[in-house]
Amino acid sequence: MDNFFKSVRKHIDRLDINQLRGQYARALEEVVFLDTLISTIAQGILVLNEQGEIVRANPAAHTLLGMAPADALRYLKIPVGRASKSEITLTYPDTRTLEVQTQPMHGPTLVLLRDITAEKARTNAELRAGASHAIHDLARSVAHEIGNPLNAISLNLQLLARDYPTNESIAECRRQVKRLDGIIRDFLQALRPTKLALTAGSLVEPLQNCLETLKNELKERKITVRTDFARSLPMVALDKNQMEQVFFNLLKNALEAMKEGGHLTLSAEADDTSVSVSIQDTGCGMGKEQIAHLFEPYRSTKTNGHGLGLMICSRIVHDHGGSISAESVKNAGTTFTVKLPRLEPRVRQLES
Structure with a gap:
């Protein structure tokens, strides 16, 4: 390292003041150009450090999120250090859908926000x-x-x-x-798409029904199950039979991803506008290419799969006015999250 700095110093010593000023000016022009490019691009850009804190955000990110990115970060739950792709629906100041992609960069995590409403x-x-x-x-x-x-x-x-x-x-x-x-x-x-028979109920109930159906298979496969359901979850409008189909498909996928046994974590929580259920396995995981094409027909991670299962899950969830997303790490596991709107969104009083 000392030799490196000595070499740099010798190079600088050989430059006169005008050369130094010229190189500084060119470097400054490059920095200004990149800063202008990031500031004027229509796509939202966030850069997170390893602690998940924002170290850079362009104006488009603020516009797309409808609030300061640091405030929005508490609700987005962006995975740090992982490649992921998901969609979120925002209702303030107007209803819109954003595509959120994350890409690790040897330390920081790049977050790209794109308005896909239109x-x-x-x-x-x-x-x-x-x-x-x-x-x-x-x-x-x-x-x-x-x-x-x-x-x-x-x-x-x-x-x-x-x-x-x-x-x-x-x-x-x-x-x-x-x-x-x-x-x-x-x-x-x-x-074949069918009309939803919506009733007020718990989003956790159809998940628990599926868990009961699969309990023997879970035991045979040596898969342990941990549940973490928040107390007093608000009600959602759902077709219980169709949501059971969604959770059954996601649970079966998780089981098949854990060939040698593993751990299955089921969690549920709520925020001001929605209730979400997450299914996390410790299976083989998926790569960035597979994540990018999830929920598309005829694309499957299974040898004999037809790729229709997740597409049907996506259709059912979106018919409920909700969203489904996935995060995965190769050889570490996958997490699917299903989110449905609350029957009665909670109104939070803004601080003056």
Whole structure:
């Protein structure tokens, strides 16, 4: 290190005052240019230190958030040192949707904020139509490829049952065929958007129902479960059956990500406008590329996955007026967070 500074000093000693002034002026021009660029860009930019504190924020971040970035940071819960992508809906001073992306930078964390309100409004109908068309094509293919041979098997089993009415093996086969037929019907039904049957209830209840259904599988896979639910969570408007479908899918994904056992942490909390539930596993995690394409059809982290499960979860949650996001670290685990609006948003009196 001493040799380095000696070398730098020798270089400086060889420069006259005019050369030093010229290099300083050029460096200053570069700094001013970059500062102007960051200040005028329409995308919000935040730089967080390793403690999650803001060390730089451009004016666009203040405008997009509708408040001082340091104040907004308490509500955004931005992951520090992790790559993530999520969407948030803000209601002050007007309703808008922001895309929030984080990218670690060998210490600091870069946070990019982008207003996608107009983009979502402009393309939402097209995306829904395209996704719906693709899903219906897949549904028809599934019905043809599986339904037809399944019907043939069922008919032949009925004929065998007439000749061997007491044969337990035939009876068991018929039960399993009936079960498989029900699974296919449920799968196809899940792909078709259905009208929500909203009632006032707890967002934790459907999660607990799914946990009860999966308790034996959790035990077999040697997965421990820890719950951290805040007391007296406010009510939300939800379709319990459809939200159970969301949580069941997320829990199954978490189980399948922990091949050798692990820990599952379920938490729930509320703020002034919403109630959120988080499902955190200690599984294999996902990379930045996988995170970027979550909730898109035909993209799956599983070898034989079709990528429709998370897309259906996203559709159901957004139909509830909520949001779903994911954070993940490769080989460390993944956290999914589902957020639904409170039935009665809490009004906080602003400090004078």
